[in-house]
Amino acid sequence: MTRFEKLPTLAAVESIGFLLDDQFSLVALAAALEPLRLANQLAGRSLYRWQTLSLQGRPLRASNGMWITPDGAADAAGELHGLILCGSDAAQARERPELERYLRQQAQPGRFLGALGSGSWTLARAGLLEGHQCSTSWRCRVDLQRAFPGVALSAQPFVVDRDRATAAGGAAGLELMLQLIAGRHGQPLVRAIAETLAFELVRCEPLPAQMPLHLCGDEPSPKLREVISLMESNLEEPLELGQLAGFVALSRRQLERLFERHLQCSPARYYLRLRLVRARQLLRRTRLSVVEVAAACGFLSAQTFSRCYREHFALCPSDERRTPQVALH
Structure with a gap:
């Protein structure tokens, strides 16, 4: 040392x-x-x-x-x-x-x-x-x-x-x-x-894949910002949709409508995207194994993680480290 x-x-x-x-x-x-x-x-x-x-x-x-x-x-x-x-x-x-x-x-x-x-x-x-x-x-x-x-x-x-x-x-x-x-x-x-500590200081970085809220059309709801902050803070152990809604005193349906209005996607889809972008950061910037990255981003199995990753990025996690490190999107 x-x-x-x-x-x-x-x-x-x-x-x-x-x-x-x-x-x-x-x-x-x-x-x-x-x-x-x-x-x-x-x-x-x-x-x-x-x-x-x-x-x-x-x-x-x-x-x-x-x-x-x-x-x-x-x-x-x-x-x-x-x-x-x-x-x-x-x-x-x-x-x-x-x-x-x-x-x-x-x-x-x-x-x-x-x-x-x-x-x-x-x-x-x-x-x-x-x-x-x-x-x-x-x-x-x-x-x-x-x-x-x-x-x-x-x-x-x-x-x-x-x-x-x-x-x-x-x-x-x-x-x-x-x-x-x-x-x-x-x-x-x-x-x-x-x-x-082999502790990567990547959680403090902004998540580049999230849609900037000032580009979402209507003025975003404070409750939407709060839910997104909760999502960003709970990537390793994702919260359930009912918990997210409860934290901001909304029903599940109200939360879904809020996301559809401002982000044109469901809360579950947005949450998954945040987790996959964090996984991409970890794959590119750390030496964590695919299994470790999957666990760090809230996936219960490497198989599920690999399937979701491939569907989103058209690339397997194991191949990610061999790609040029361009801006994440």
């Missing part, structure tokens, strides 16, 4: 606490921690230090059933530059006055607050996302939007809005941390981290 060089020296090591809620996602926690470890390793010095916390310092059970012993209790964490709540899908089902009170105490100038997955629900209930954009798990998206109208819910997988940083969970936590690292230490370090 090559050490990253020429990183500007900053005076302070940034200290980040990860506050674990019961039934938190271990995947989301690991995805958020690994970029910090690699930032230190590639820079050759400590840029970040971190600690895992629980309210009382006691072990907690993760959502996969594993018991995790945190580094300590939240009130003994010392000075933090940032605090990230690793949320639980059960957050909506119970009131957590002690947790919410602690989070409000941590909302201090010069400190950012964040959340992974459904942790955004707890931040919102504590009044800490009012007037901010945020991302959250799709499981609590509709309820959060209804319960907290003062929160600007984004369909993006992660959002950094001033001193708030939220991610939908899973790999989105990794992307969120890369964004935070880039803001403090620059893109070259982030690219080195991503390369070490």
Whole structure:
């Protein structure tokens, strides 16, 4: 591994606490921690230090059933530059006055607050996302939007809005941390981290095959934009049409009419096109196998992926890498 060089020296090591809620996602926690470890390793010095916390310092059970012993209790964490709540899908089902009170105490100038997955629900209930954009798990998206109208819910997988940083969970936590690292230490370090993780920074690129909404004739509906953002943010695990419609308070038929009016195609067809264009990006710009690309774009089998790809591009996925890299369309 090559050490990253020429990183500007900053005076302070940034200290980040990860506050674990019961039934938190271990995947989301690991995805958020690994970029910090690699930032230190590639820079050759400590840029970040971190600690895992629980309210009382006691072990907690993760959502996969594993018991995790945190580094300590939240009130003994010392000075933090940032605090990230690793949320639980059960957050909506119970009131957590002690947790919410602690989070409000941590909302201090010069400190950012964040959340992974459904942790955004707890931040919102504590009044800490009012007037901010945020991302959250799709499981609590509709309820959060209804319960907290003062929160600007984004369909993006992660959002950094001033001193708030939220991610939908899973790999989105990794992307969120890369964004935070880039803001403090620059893109070259982030690219080195991503390369070490074999993580391709292609999801942040625009999807060149989608029809520009300003060319769609009538002024596009905000709900159409919201659904398309949801589609773009959920390519690996595609949402069902009923879920997409529910997120924007439409019936399935209303959603279908919206797409026909503005894009002259069905929602399912548009969603498939987005996934295939992302697959084309991955085939051309990464070393992922066809099977891996299929999985990354939400196809349950390589056979189904190959058939859809061939029908759309008149080319087999295995032949794609042998074609000249021209503009995608």
